[in-house]
Amino acid sequence: MVNITRSSDLALVGANGGGWVADLGTTAPATPLTQPLAPWQPLGAISDDGLVYGFDEASQEFTPWGLTSPFRRAITKSIRTFKCTLWETARVSVASVMYRLPADALTPTGGVTTYAETASPQPDRRAWYFVVMDGTSTKGFYVPQGEVTDRADVTFKQSDMSGYQLTITAYPDAAGNTVYHQDSVPVTPAYTGS
DSSP: OOOOOOOGGGOOOOOEEEEEEEOTTOOOOSSTTSOOOTTOEEOOOBOTTOOEEEEEEEEEEEOOTTOSSOSEEEEEEEEEEEEEEEOOTTSHHHHHHHHTOOGGGGOOBTTBOOOOOOSSOOOOOEEEEEEEEETTEEEEEEEEEEEEEEEOOOOOOTTSOOOEEEEEEEOOOTTSOSOEEEEEOOOOOOOOOO
16 A cells, blocks of 8 residues: 655745845845844735745747657746735835835925825835745745836725735846745655655
């Protein structure tokens, strides 16, 4: 009889997590268990939809003459995104990424913060760091060059929490990498055939 190998310790539920943003060139925290400190700024409460790590890939198949199935495939597009809804819309770091403004442009004067949205937005690349936690398992995602590339409509309604639903697209750094992973998870036990 075949024994099926399973370990619930190796399965991850996104039970909790957080996000941070910083200027380009900011290095990642040492481990996903290290609290991000300044210049990292927290993104605050994220909706219970959590964090979505997206993959958008395309490829080209090459089928030689005389065959009906391809013998080679080339990746023609490989994009990584992160999507989340930020609920703390009054937090300076959150408003900063939503409106593509430096944080110091959101300093209140006389208790009132004023700013304008431009009709000609410029690129706004930043460093991003996300952590997903489940008990003692933690996954960290460091994006050295990311930009908010999609913003959903914002609803102001008595029965709903207002939030900024953002999609962050990861761009390649000088080494050609888009996302760096840091996993603090249980070691996979050696397979014994049972």
